[in-house]
Amino acid sequence: MPLYLPIAELSMNIFLVIGMGAVVGFLSGMFGVGGGFLMTPLLIFTGVPPAVAVATESNEITAASVSGALAHWRRQGVDVKMGIVLIAGGAVGSFIGAQVFTYLRSLGQVDLMISLAYVLFLGSVGGLMFLESVRAIVRNRKGILPAPKPREDRHKAWIHALPFKMRFRKSRLYISALLPLGIGMFVGVLAAIMGVGGGFVMVPAMIYLLGMPTNVVVGTSLFQIIFVTALTTIFHSVNTQTVDIFLAVLLLFGAVIGAQIGARMGLRLKAEQLRALLALMVLLVCFKMGFDLVVEPTELFSVGDAGAH
Amino acid sequence: MKQLVAIFVITWLAFGSAAAALVTDLSNKRIEIRYSFDGADLILFGAVGSSAVDPVNDDFDVVIVVRGPETETVVRQKKKVGPIWINADSLSFPAAPGYYAVAASRPLAEIASDAAFGSYGIGFDHLPLLARTERGLAAPEPAFRSALFRLQASKDLYRQERDQVVHVGEGLFKTDIRLPASVPVGEFLVETFIFKNGSIVARNRIPLAVDKEGFERAAYDFAHNYPFWYGITAVIVALSAGWLAGVLGKK
Structure with missing residues (x-):
């Protein structure tokens, strides 16, 4: 059944859209990730203009993060003060990202930037995640338990040397506000140019760089993602008019159903097996994007509108 | 609507005045894009009167050109930079039609000479099209021009030698106009040319609107x-x- 999307200005099969939402929702429910890094490339592969894919996916991630954030909120799993600092950084980053996005779109280089960003970040994050999970699987087989680090040694010396220290009670941290501001800003840029929530960068940064306790990491990152993707949606709406609400709602509809099934499947697998599978999937998307950049295209020419005027 | 057009055409044939040699009408002059829009097919009807040709005794050819709203269109060419392929060169056409279709009663080459189509500006090779360069508007580089037509044709936005104008008889003819789902919105022009012995003997134009509703x-x-x-x-x-x-x- 074709459905005309008035903002994207193209006709798509409604079942294909809901199906894509369901598949990505299934995977994100299973692995406990946002799924933006899968959805945006998938939309681009099916012929949605990259600018529309990125902006619309920001809109969908806002929706997809709400219920998770609420659940963590009820469990006291959100460090609001840390979240606000991360959001402040994210707002600046998202604004910068959206400006860069608009500028590159007018030059016809936005597709290249999206591909390069995906190859770079998915490649490095996926690679690290894969190595780490393989190491964990091998350790479990041999029955070795890693010695836990003492809490005082969590931070490197340069982190303690930063100014503007702030106390974050819920995370039991006393660190410079510059660090979460910087992380938030970096994630905000990624959100605006890649159409992702940025959890795949933010969660490791919160654990390994900030040393936040794991019980507040996911809730706080979802809290930040809601606000930053909402801002990103507004920036893209104003700059390029590429947010398609209808596409976003249909994708969400599929994703909600898929996530329910995925979450049940995920319970049957071990955490490090899940991480290894997720890493493989991340690397697969990365390779596909990289492959398309390196291989000579069959059609060297492309046609587009003049972009942002 | 189709019946109405047919009645109109038949009435006109019966009482036709000598002043108007050619009349055409569309089955739908206003295409509305709604949620279920997946492209549209229209029928164009036309009839020639005896002042231009004697429809009963003379052979004539029909060429119908449908042109969509003009928009700035950029064609980009990828080049290998280091290990990757990136958009390197680009050429902007400030007024390329968003839709361009040529339907004819015979292959164009059999209707008139290339030079004749050139002078009328009909067809992919002859449509007047300028590109923006450093020296102002100029004739586009052939590689970019042909890429524009090739790419738009692959999206069904530019069509040529694909739609047939059918002679119904008694000077009456019809053709289907196919608009794909990605058709741009705006004012369209449907031009009909009657060719006889390789040159135009009658022409007319009617508007067509495509709009979101x-x-x-x-x-x-x-x-x-x-x-x-x-x-x-x-x-x-x-x-x-x-x-x-x-x-x-x-x-």
């Missing part, structure tokens, strides 16, 4: 005229849909 129009206008409020709305929709999904998901 109802909800689709409202959403598009809202997004483009009030982008900030559209963004706010998108966020509110997402927040409530996400909340609702969470509530339903628990059950």
